[in-house]
Amino acid sequence: MTPAIKLLKKKKCNFKIHKYEHDPSCTNFGQEAAQKLGLDENQVFKTLLVELVPKELVVCVIPVSKQLNLKEVATAFKVKKAVMANKDEAQKVTGYLLGGISPFGQKKRLKTVVNNSAFNYGTIYVSGGKRGLDIELNPEDLKVILEAICFNIIT
Numbered sequence: 001m002t003p004a005i006k007l008l009k010k011k012k013c014n015f016k017i018h019k020y021e022h023d024p025s026c027t028n029f030g031q032e033a034a035q036k037l038g039l040d041e042n043q044v045f046k047t048l049l050v051e052l053v054p055k056e057l058v059v060c061v062i063p064v065s066k067q068l069n070l071k072e073v074a075t076a077f078k079v080k081k082a083v084m085a086n087k088d089e090a091q092k093v094t095g096y097l098l099g100g101i102s103p104f105g106q107k108k109r110l111k112t113v114v115n116n117s118a119f120n121y122g123t124i125y126v127s128g129g130k131r132g133l134d135i136e137l138n139p140e141d142l143k144v145i146l147e148a149i150c151f152n153i154i155t
Contacts, residue, residue, distance in 0.1 A: 002129030003095065003105030008137070011145050015137040018125065022099075022132035029099035030064030033125065033134050041065035044125045044134070045118060047101045049085035049094070049110075052077055057085055057093055059112040061103050061126065061142070066115070066154040076113050076151035100130040103146055112148040114139065119150070 008015050020036035022029075030046040033039075041064050048060045050073050058077060062068055074082040087098055095107035103112060103126055118124050118139035126142065128135040143150065 002102065002133065004102035004127070004129035004135065005105075007105040007145070008135065013137060013141050013145060015135050015141075017128060018134045018136060020132050020134075027099070029127075029131060033127075034064055037125070037134060039125060042117065043121050043123075045115075047103045047127055049090040049101070050082050051085045052079045053081040053083070054079075057089070057110055058082075059103055059106075059110045059146075060115075060153055061112065061118070061148070062115045062154050063117060066117075069153055069155045072151065072153045073113065076149060076153060077111065096127075096129055097131065100127055100133070102127040102129040102135070103142065103148075104135075105129060112146040113151050113153055114143055114146075114148045115154050116150050116152045117154070118142070 026032045034041045034044040044064045046064045070082045123136045124139045125134045
């Protein structure tokens, strides 16, 4: 059981676990999840870490079909600039491997922004904390549990 699943159980959140066989040669983890689970890529969300200037890490949750707009992330957090976090630092801070970074149960609680499009669906899918494991849940639960802000952060 991953830290993400433990947290959701502790919060008594209604969620479903979806497993699939991860292909070690695949590096586009979110699209692999959507494809193997037979889901719409707009309903499957990836977890990205971004560094705000001045130095602060934040979590961005966006559809796997889209690209992150760093200018909009900076606007959402009311800072001048945002850049993608270093992958080693992202893994260290979250306690998860790339491709399995869940927005839930990270080592350190970080501010989180969820793209507005999540609320177009009754449920969305996010990483469960390891490659080959996704969690399906109501986007409102994600927002409440993570105390996330909502903003359009995609291009």
